[in-house]
């Protein structure tokens with residue numbers, strides 16, 4: 001009886017007091033356990049009654065213990081009776097980083113937005129017309145071989161776009177000039193994966209169509225871009241080239257240097273790197289898209305984001321961008 005009252009009256013203000021209660025009434029060395037082991041000295045006719053009483057005591061102790069735990073947690077919460085240890089080391093907070101392709105894409109967009117270009121978007125699964133035919137690639141023309149194409153389910157009319165020029169032809173077909181827009185996006189080519197090419201990569205293309213747009217406008221826009229992207233001292237050259245959808249066409253190189261082994265390797269011993277293709281929009285392309293080439297002229301350009309990022313950060317292998325190894329990615333944390 002006395003013990004029962006004692007148990008009922010017990011309180012626990014701290015973890016320590018809770019532990020004292022447990023030791024005293026519940027553990028294997030508690031007074032209750034002691035009473036249990038004393039059962040062997042009790043006269044046989046009294047054993048039953050004694051056993052019941054001690055069992056009752058045990059249940060009371062356990063119920064009370066549960067009650068004390070809950071009471072303590074509600075007033076203090078776990079660990080609240082201990083002061084914070086300010087000397088404990090912090091749990092390191094690992095920050096992610098923006099993927100270098102995303103960073104480069106955002107940088108390119110920002111450079112062109114500053115001179116009035118907006119951003120346009122279009123489908124990755126495309127009709128032959130917008131990806132090839134309207135861009136002056138006649139059916140079966142060898143120029144199509146420049147861009148190995150993935151077709152969808154053997155339908156030669158539906159394909160994965162090989163460049164984001166499809167967004168240019170859609171824009172020109174669906175809206176009225178003037179246009180001053182860039183087209184970032186994923187493109188697909190059926191190419192063997194190597195250090196320099198991949199079957200999936202990213203492009204930013206650009207289109208400027210208005211009255212009296214000249215080759216001088218094209219050159220100045222791309223000089224501006226190269227300087228913003230690679231630094232104001234960068235040397236830039238235009239080299240004549242060929243694309244079915246532009247006339248005249250050019251490729252733009254930047255001078256990279258020849259100092260190190262890597263420079264010579266990246267530039268194939270020339271010191272120059274090609275960064276983009278460009279040209280004046282072919283009059284046929286304008287009329288294919290319902291724009292009068294007598295009234296409007298324009299220029300277009302296109303670049304691979306991987307290649308720009310590769311050159312910018314002097315990375316040797318394009319495949320690193322797709323492996324998503326954190327040891328590679330975390331090197332770009334400071335830039336994002």
Ligand code: PHE
Nearest residue numbers: 163165277278279300301302
């Ligand atoms: N569409 C071309 C390519 O993917 C790039 C380009 C765009 C070239 C516009 C000239 C003008 O290779």
